[in-house]
Amino acid sequence: MDEFGLIAALARRLPKPGADVLLGIGDDAAVVRTGGAPFVVTTDTMVEGVHFLETTLTDYNLGYKSLAVSVSDIAAMGGQPKFAVVSIAIPSGWAPERLERVYDGFREVTERFGCHVIGGDVVSTSGPLVITTTVIGEAANPIPRSGARPGDILFVTGRLGGSSAGLQVMQEATSVSDISKACLIERHQRPEPRVAIGSLCATAGVHALNDVSDGLASELNEIAAASGVRCVIDADKLPVLPEVVELARGVQRDPLSYALYGGEDYELVGAASNRAFATLLAGASAMNVPITRIGRVDEGDGVVMRRPDGQMEVLDPKGYNHFKRDDA
Ligand SMILES: Nc1ncnc2c1ncn2[C@@H]1O[C@H](COP(=O)(O)OP(=O)(O)O)[C@@H](O)[C@H]1O
Ligand SMILES: Cc1ncc(C[n+]2csc(CCOP(=O)(O)OP(=O)(O)O)c2C)c(N)n1
Ligand SMILES: [Mg+2]
Ligand SMILES: [Mg+2]
Ligand SMILES: [Mg+2]
Numbered sequence: 161m162d163e164f165g166l167i168a169a170l171a172r173r174l175p176k177p178g179a180d181v182l183l184g185i186g187d188d189a190a191v192v193r194t195g196g197a198p199f200v201v202t203t204d205t206m207v208e209g210v211h212f213l214e215t216t217l218t219d220y221n222l223g224y225k226s227l228a229v230s231v232s233d234i235a236a237m238g239g240q241p242k243f244a245v246v247s248i249a250i251p252s253g254w255a256p257e258r259l260e261r262v263y264d265g266f267r268e269v270t271e272r273f274g275c276h277v278i279g280g281d282v283v284s285t286s287g288p289l290v291i292t293t294t295v296i297g298e299a300a301n302p303i304p305r306s307g308a309r310p311g312d313i314l315f316v317t318g319r320l321g322g323s324s325a326g327l328q329v330m331q332e333a334t335s336v337s338d339i340s341k342a343c344l345i346e347r348h349q350r351p352e353p354r355v356a357i358g359s360l361c362a363t364a365g366v367h368a369l370n371d372v373s374d375g376l377a378s379e380l381n382e383i384a385a386a387s388g389v390r391c392v393i394d395a396d397k398l399p400v401l402p403e404v405v406e407l408a409r410g411v412q413r414d415p416l417s418y419a420l421y422g423g424e425d426y427e428l429v430g431a432a433s434n435r436a437f438a439t440l441l442a443g444a445s446a447m448n449v450p451i452t453r454i455g456r457v458d459e460g461d462g463v464v465m466r467r468p469d470g471q472m473e474v475l476d477p478k479g480y481n482h483f484k485r486d487d488a
Contacts, residue, residue, distance in 0.1 A: 161483065162481050162482075162483055162484040163481045163482040163483050163484065164477075164481070166483065167185065171184075171185045180192055180193050180194060182198055182302070183302065183304060186305075186386065187237070187304050187305050187306075187386075188202060188233040188234075188236035188237050188305070188369075188370060188371060189201055189202035189233050189234060189236070189237045189239065189295075189297070189302075190202070191237070191299065191302045191304075197298060197299075197300055198298075198299055198300070198302060199239075199242075199296055199297060199298055199299065200234055200237045200239040200296070200297045200298070200299045200302055201294065201295070201296050201297075202230050202233035202234060202237075202294070202295055203230065203292060203293065203294040203295075204226070204229050204230045204233070204292070204293055205290060205291070205292045205293075206222070206225070206226045206229075206290070206291045206292075206293075207288055207289075207290050208251075208288035208289040208290070209288050210482075212225075215330065215331075216327060216330050216331070216348070216349075217348075217349055218261070218349070219258045219259075219261035219262050219265070220261045220262070220264050220265040221265055221349040221350055222261075222262050222265060222291070223261065223262035223263055223264060223265020223266045223267075223268075223269075224265035224266075224268055224269055224349075224350060225265070225349060225350065225351060226246075226262075226265075226266075226291045226293050227244060227246070227265070227266050227269040227270075227275065227277075227293050227295075228269050228273075228350075228351055228352075228353050228426070229293070229351065229353075229373065229426060230244065230293040230294065230295040231269060231273050231275055231295055231353040231355060232351065232353040232354070232371045232373070232426040233295070233371060234275075234295055234297035234299075234353075234355070234358070235353050235354045235355040235357070235358035235359075235371065235428065236303075236358060236369050236370055236371035236428055237297070237299050237302045237303055237304075237358070237369070238299055238301060238302055238303040238358045238359060238361050238362030238366070238369060239297035239298060239299030239302060239358065239359075239362075240274070240297050240298045240299070240355065240359060241273050241274065241275035241295050241296075241297040241353075241355065242274065242275065242276070242296055242297050242298055243275065243276055243277075243278045243295070243296045244266075244270075244275050244276065244277045244278065244293055244294060244295045244296070245277070245278060245279045245280045245281075245293075245294045246266065246277055246279075246280035246291065246292070246293050246294075247280050247281040247282070247283075247290075247291070247292040247294075248262075248280065248281070248282050248283075248289070248290070248291050248292075249283050249284070249285040249287070249289065249290040250282065250283070250284055250285065250289060251284075251285055251286070251287065251288060251289055252284065252286070254289060262291070273353065273355055275295055275297075299362065300362065301362040301363070301365075302362070303358075303361055303362055303366055303367075303368065303369040303430070304368065304369075304386070305368050305369070305370050305382050305383050305386040305387065306368065306383075306386035306387050306388075307367035307368040307387060307431070308367050308368040308383050308384070308387035308389050308391070308431035308457045309367055309387070309389065309431070309433075309457060310389055310457055310458055310459045311433075311456070311457065312367055312368075312431040312432055312433060312456065312457040313431070313432050313433070313434060313437045313453050313455075313456055313457075314380070314391055314392075314393060314429070314430070314431055314453070314454050314455040314456055314457060315429070315430055315431075315432060315437060315440070315451055315452060315453050315454060316372075316376065316398075316399060316427055316428070316429045316430075316451075316452055316454050317354050317357050317427045317428045317429075317444070317449055317450070317451055317452075318352070318354070318399070318425070318427040318449060318450060319399050319400065319401035319402075319404075319427075319450070320372065320376060320398060320399060320400055320401065320404075320418070320419035320422075320425050320427060321400045321401050321404035321415065321416075321418030321419040321422055321425065322343070322344055322346075322347025322348070322401040322403065322404055322418075322425060323347050323348045323351065323422060323423065323424035323425050323426075324348075324418050324421075324422025324423060324424065325344045325347070325348075325401070325403065325404045325407050325408075325418050325422065326344035326345045326346070326347045326348030326349070327348050327424075328344075328407065328411075329341045329344050329345065329407065330345060330348070332411075334407055334410055334411060335410035335411075336403065336406050336407045336410060337406070340403040340406050340407070343401075343403045344401075344403050344404070344407065347401065347425070348424065351424065351425065351426035352426065353371075353426060354371075354426070354427065354428045354449065356447055356449075357428060357440075357444055357447065357449055357451075358428060360439075360440055360443040360444065360447075361428070361430060361432075361436075361440060363439075364432065364436040364437075364439035364440045364443070365432075365433070365435075365436045365439075366430050366431070366432040366436050366437075366440065367387075367430070367431045367432055367433065367436070368383050368386070368387055368430055368431040369428055369429070369430040369431075370382055370383055370428070370429050370430070371426055371427070371428055371429075372423065372424075372425045372426060372427045372428070372429055373423055373424060373426065373480070374423045374477075374479035374480040374481065375419075375420055375421040375422055375423040375478075375479025375480060376398070376419055376420050376425075376429060376479075377420040377421055377463060377475040377476065377477060377478065377479055378421075378423070378477045378478070378479030378480070378481070379429050379479075380393065380429060380463045380475065381462070381463050381475070381476070381477035382477070383429070383430075383431060384461060384462055384463055385461070387431070387457075388461070389431075389457045389458065389459065389460065389461070390457070390458040390459065390460030390461055390462055390463070390464070391431075391455060391457060391458075391462075391463045391464075392455045392456055392457075392458050392463075392464050392465075392466065393454045393455030393463070393464075393465050393466070393475075394454065394455055394465070394466050395416060395465050395466060395467045395468060395473075396468050397452060397453065397454045397455065398416060398419050398420075398452075398454055399419075399450060399452040399454075400415045400416065400418065400419050404418045404419070420465075420475060420479070421478060421479045421480075422479075423479050423480040424480075429454075431457050437453070462474060462475075463475040463477075
């Protein structure tokens, strides 16, 4: 059973929540309401050996990234992060000074995104370091994965593929220039949660939104499945980071594979009407964040990509999947 099958099987064992849970298991964050405006809640875990190694992430950036990825899920709901709780399992060999660096990384996220750490838990472990971040945010108009409609424009923020390429250049000898290498490593270690763009999506009335943690193919499949639609994208429209193209040339890999299956880019991918897309484009240009139209929503199911020669390729959800690797 893969990760998503496991979650579905476990969720079936739980009672159905009441009307105060507006959106439960199955999106970037849950949407709940206890009287006033809805708020959004999300959690993520980072495990040494799975999500990072001492050689792939500095302690500071471990703090930065572990909180930033949960902030990204709040952004993917069109929400504003407000509070976080952080639980840490610390292996016996870890020096307290290293954890101080981790907290300096949290501090940067708090200062930049207004997400205050209000509590947590700390335990010792004989296993690897584990950090769990839970973030609560406000979302007046939460954006689900399930709202895409036939005729919508599919779009993505920023440039894709940099994170997995950054991991590769840290782990293998490659021919990329030092400057490109530094850029790719930055993309891996310091993802930029798109909070302002997520809010803009909410006010513009974007229909569906997801953040790219497992890879674009996986995230588009989630939108397609949740919305009951087909996503059709154009290969030559995908905004692959130029440094990824440089790396891919050297290692003779399709640059698109980094964008589609690499994951951890933490850009936003969504579906919007023509009108909402125009509002989004205007707002995003003022923020200096590229927004790229990558395709459209059709009736049907699944995700297909049109290659420049006209060939249509089905994109399976084979990005990062715990319990099942992408080459499985
Ligand atoms: N152990 C679990 N128990 C209940 N729900 C879970 C569990 N793990 C994940 N989920 C839910 O499944 C959905 C998908 O999770 P995930 O793929 O981690 O989301 P994302 O990629 O946006 O972080 C989310 O709604 C999440 O809250
Ligand atoms: C040492 C190391 N190996 C592999 C990866 C790649 N990797 C680990 S987890 C992951 C996907 C994202 O993490 P996940 O826990 O699935 O986050 P979520 O989808 O819940 O947001 C990727 C691409 C990495 N970051 N570091
Ligand atoms: Mg997500
Ligand atoms: Mg998650
Ligand atoms: Mg994942």
